[in-house]
Amino acid sequence: MKRPADRRRSAAPTAPEPSPGDAVGLRIEVEVGPPGHGGFCVARHEGRAVFVRHALPGERVVAEVTEGDSKDSFWRADAVEILQASEDRVPAPCEYAGPGLCGGCDWQHASYEAQLRLKGEVVADQLRRLAKLDREVVVEEVGSPFGWRTRVQFAVDPDGSLGFRKHRSHEVVPVEECAIASSGVDEVGALARDWPGMETIEVIAATGSADRALVVTPKRGEQMPYVGADVKVSVLRGVSRHTHVSGVQRIHGRPYVREVAEGRTWRVSGSGFWQVHPAAPDVLTEAVLDFLKPEDGDVALDLYSGVGLFAAPLAEAVGESGAVLAVELDRQAVRDAAHNLGFVDDAEESAEFPWVDLVEGSVEDVIADTGYLPDHADVVVLDPPRAGAGRDVCVRIAGLTPRAVAYVACDPASLARDVAYFAEAGYELTELRAFDLFPMTRHVECVALLEPAQR
Template sequence: MQAEPRKSLVGEEYEVEIGPVAHGGHCIARTSEGQVLFVRHALPGERVVARVTEGEEGARFLRADAVTVLEASKDRIDAPCPFAGPGRCGGCDWQHAKPGAQRRLKGEVVAEQLQRLAGLTPEEAGWDGTVMPAEGDKVPAGQVPSWRTRVQYAVTADGRAGLRRHRSHEVEPIDHCLIAAEGVSELGIEKRDWTGMDSVEAIAATGSQDRQVVLTPKPGARLPLVELDRPVSVLRIDERIGQVHRVHGRPFVRERADGRTYRVGNGGFWQVHPKAADTLVTAVMQGLLPRKGDMALDLYCGVGLFAGALADRVGEQGAVLGIESGKRAVEDARHNLADFPRVRIEQGKVESVLPRTGITEVDLVVLDPPRAGAGRRTVEHLSSLGARRIAYVACDPAALARDLAYFRDGGYKVRTLRVFDLFPMTHHVECVAILEPADKGV
């Protein structure tokens, strides 16, 4: 017999006590029947009315929004952004929390993931529990740092630019994004008609005046005549064949970090916060302490940010191998690091390319994997190379914690961990873990 469909609970409301913060920008609560709720727009210790947004009877958990706050936390403020709140823009998770409270919540998430997935306390990870703001981001409650140098706008059926609602394809039209960097805001994307476009990405480079708009048209749509308030390059993405075409201006922007200029082509990856690249390079280099003549790996190297910093420090007798899967990023990395004869960039997936290199030992490793992490296979291989120190840059604390457990199995321990709030108002956080052999000094 076919099981009867479960009853949807979307729209049901529950009066609940809000418990601890959880990874993903929500807090945990339980209904009087014991059903778990993941509640957005709430803070620990509050009493709220939570309205279910996803879930059905018998589900392991429900998702919900706090639509009425009955007892507010002392950390609550009115959201500065008029587009934030239940059912609205999904880009920011913590507009309703004071800046210091946001960082404290992020620290609690990192600590919980380390304990649950790696069995590590903050002390065992060499971390004092502090989540550091980026330079210039420590602002009073009610103010918002304008930091996002890359904003991808969705487009409504009638051509208005907006941002996606949480876990939805629906678009929230906006007239201004508070966290957008000044260089993005000055392009005036929200003021134009983008009829026929599926998305519009605005990019404001750090350290140069380069500005870029990347258009993704709907099938068969004609590109609009782009006349913005300042000189800007324009690219078009053809999703059917996965290609990017230059429409106007340069196909790249110039970013700057650690005293070097990096070319980033075709809307490719670069850290979104203007201070992020320098902040992370400093943390990685302070943790690794490269020496002249070292052999180093830069895995998931992108356009060569860490490879360049390493090459500068290991000198002409040292060597750096970078591995990156993206073809255009590899081209950019080779261009960016062409003045270092002892730097080599290989294209392909790390787990496939690294074993083929024949490398059996290295002095230093930097890895900055995608959100899913490096995984057991890659970590096992790295653990066999005998590196003096390894720097793991992570944008997801859960993936970091899982991989740290694999490194422990491979004979490495965490020497220090630093955590940075490079994504204010969101639940995202950046970590830099420095590892060394567990038997060092024994």
């Protein structure tokens, strides 16, 4: 396991509350247009774009402006009265969904079939706008649209009640339940007590094991409370977003949970990244391997490799005559990946997969360093954060002339932009699958296959 420079990421500053503007509270009657990227639909009022939440295409609604100034080119609004409803409209199944309430779900007012269609239209629109590609996108259903979220971070209101923030706001809406939370989250019982002095409470319910964890983050100057739970649970202390420190501290229990996917058990520490939908790891791994078709002896790259979800099956596929380079910036994720990939006691070589090279560092830095990067790669997995990979990474990957790149994306705009960068470097989008791994919300997960353009 390699460790180049010591890189520590400081906590991101807290986003300021948006300035509302002098149009806030104005009620306008609009005809609603297509869905936009962000959980809203686009309408027009006197030449100005209005991004309307809680509306559906084709509806006529009274929209109340929630953000906007008379000089702005667009406003944000909520549909507060439905004058002409879409056939796709349904009563929101959650009492906390609606204008001025919880901002976690975006599409509870749409039938599930409509949600899939709307998300497909958004992905297609981003590809058309940013990558100049005209392609129909079908979003695939994955399990039930409710009770799926295995990791839930609750905000805490001034009285100590748990809830979720309003859309684009720091204001907390207290809740007694969450319709999309898994039963494992519910059984921990965090919602049944108050948490005065706390900033956030994250509940983690592992898939495939009985491991449960609570990450309790006190406000600055506050002490950790005594934590009792309805089930056996590990308790970790989180770090306030108002500090420049990252990581968690174990109070009692394991500092990690054990997740099961691909027939393997994975260690994921604290608030470390793991897909929140229980089916996601298997679904995404299957799609990636199907697209790449790794072969014995291949050289494979796994960039933004996290805890090793894709690196392990890649290593199994390429065998000891092949090689896998996995790159991840987050130090704790690298430690978890080392455990998951068979690196024992900080060893330089994996006991299970000696042909895997695990590097701690930013993908941007490592991929620019010829000391780490091979001269050629056969297959590449690219699973960047929401902001995407960016031009430099895409161009550098293309320069390694892989026969296939599998790009895993949770943001369609970032995906479309990076597809355009790959096109400039001679790679084209040949296959795309989209999965509804975040039902009721605006989010959609895509796996794209990029291959050398036919000339």
